[in-house]
Amino acid sequence: MSMNWDDLRVFLAVARTESLSGAGRQLKIDPATVGRRIARLEEGLGVSLFAKSPQGYELTRDGGRLLAHAEAAEQAVSLGQDDLSGDGDERLKGVIRIGAPDGCANYVLPRVMARIAEDHPDLEMQIIAQPRLFNMSKREVDLFVSVSPPTSGRLLVQKITDYHLSLAAMRWYLEQHAEIAGLGDLQEHKLVGYVSDLIFDKELDYLEETGASEADYTSNSVSVQLNMIRAGLGLGVVHDFCLPFVPEMIRVLPQELRLKRAFYLVRHADDRKVERLSRFADVFCRRMRDEVDKLEREA
Template sequence: MDPNWDDLRVFLAVARLESLSGAGKQLKMDPATVGRRVQRLEEALDASLFAKSPQGYALTAEGERLLTRVEQAEQAVTLGAEETRGQAGQLSGTVRLGAPDGCANYILPQVCARICEENPGLEVQILSLPRVVNLSRREADMAIVVSPPDAGRLTVQKITDYKLHLAASRKYLKMHGPIESLSELRNHKTVGYIPDMVFDQKLDYSAAMGVEDVQFASNSVAVQVNFLRHGAGIGMAHDFVLPAVRNIQRILPDQLSLQRSFYLVRHADDRRVERLNRFSAALIDGIRAEVLRLEEAVET
């Protein structure tokens, strides 16, 4: 008995999510049904595709080989569909984009909204997680990161640099007086990331600030900004965030200025998918322009 594409689609979901329940949610199937479909595929191929472990369903050697072939078939089907859609000249379908919290909250909504205005048939999903999005498991079609990955079958393209400075609310500075040097920071309460939840060392600003303890911490940039806005203390803030919260101002910009970068990461197999190529090009252009616009608004 030859396997059918529906069973292979179930196999892909289990392979990427490593669980029957996760695959079931994605496919809108009962986990038991997912399990039966996997078993049917294994019987059709006369091969064991998964090994059950405490971490979930792990691919066997046979499963790994099948995954490579099925993903190639998936890409061929997608490419054919995209070439057909491309005749209309507009992007369509759904694109899921992973991004760190600051970018997801303060840059991507307006950038993606403009792209969708020009492509009414396009839907964009923004996935913001306190960790790096796993493209190998197809959690998203592409991801924005601050540290380019050095492993996996991925393509990486630098988008733009961005700046961060110390910041506090005008209310806080009025209550505590002006700050004239970095050494004074030890006398103030600080805002930042939860130390054991910093998933990328480029997001750890404590050393640059010269502080050891963060009194008001969150794994979310949006929450940190609200701490600052309500006068909780002093912290590092992205320059591109400041125009959205007018009562926060930069402190000691000549004494402490950090620069980080955004990179766009995609699965290597997606290089031939024209829809994703066009979307990523529009996304990169949009992010570059938006970061520049927002940072210039802070300078003036």
């Protein structure tokens, strides 16, 4: 049987989403059509590519063997598109999906996207904000921003920039509650932070550096934590790049507690030769550095 790219594209979508409905949403076709396409592919090859389980569609041994060839075909198609679009127009086009932790996604990336869009108006950028790590083998995103460099997997990792975090509270909250002259005074106040068992990266565990063992009000979302502090529930560790968005929120004990972390850009190793993604990564990192620096100076 001769396989065409459309069949392999459907196969890849099911392999990565582990469901017909997920693949259908990704490809914008009906799940029943996805099922028929997979059945036709299996019939033509004379093997079973997926095993249905309570968790979804799992690759069989033959499916795993086909996956490597399908991903190679995907890369070849991408490289071919890059080559054919190299017509002297330096502007980026098409769709690029970026994953990021929600703090970065909410407060930095929209500004970054706006700057990139000025020079590349035909580029469609999608931001996926998730308080977790992304699975590049399933191609959930084209690239993602991480707060620590991954140490496993076939990935390309480059540092984007350092950023800072500070203990912060609303000005009116500080005027109405006990004075804070040192970290020891924090025991008289409520703290806002992450849900401890939902911290997906060790770099997000800030509480130890405040001297507190646990937070009183918690969320897995940076944006929710920021709004908890804004509502006067207590103090919390806040990204400096968030502070310009809440003018009445101010740093507390800035000389005693200011944390430094870093953002990293992560891509699949197979995308090393995809010129469009490499160009985007360069532009993206430059704009990220500019925007983080600008927001921190405004804080």
